[in-house]
Amino acid sequence: KAGVTQTPRYLIKTRGQQVTLSCSPISGHRSVSWYQQTPGQGLQFLFEYFSETQRNKGNFPGRFSGRQFSNSRSEMNVSTLELGDSALYLCASSFTAGQGASEQYFGPGTRLTVT
């Protein structure tokens, strides 16, 4: 079956702009988690959605938000972009909620560069 897809794969934005990233989970998966990966901080958890509800949120400012649709597709939005938001944004889907409880499948990520 098709894996997790993320669009776009690459994005260049300017400071102060906003950006929306999209994630389509594996068919049948209802949980989507978002992560930010940077060389300095590594892989950090942003939030998890299950059945359109945010179940858990990491330690990121309110500029980072997300949502999940009835078909389990998810979007994350970053407003008022800062240079430090440059990162690889990864989403992962799983069948059940709760990270570490079932296998997560990661997408290839969206590489965001803020200039």
Place this chain on the structure above:
Amino acid sequence: TQLLEQSPQFLSIQEGENLTVYCNSSSVFSSLQWYRQEPGEGPVLLVTVVTGGEVKKLKRLTFQFGDARKDSSLHITAAQTGDTGLYLCAGALWVSSGSARQLTFGSGTQLTVLP
């Protein structure tokens, strides 16, 4: 300060050699996962360990979960060039008063296996 410390950060070895990667924390995890990530791709789950003292083998890879569920190791026997990649450990912790489980990732070990 990282909740999960991985060592070494970088490892470069010759094909055929053995190696061990360590993942340490002062926290007790309900489960611990190991992932491998290759350039331009998302992490791929290798194994999940749940019970203290558990040992799992995946071909030439041996994973061990510490008795106290605070640490883990990954041992690769007779490394091959195809083992090259970023190895990440991730521990699952209960958060939000026990209503959600969240994965915390280590900083990663970049392994290069030379021919």
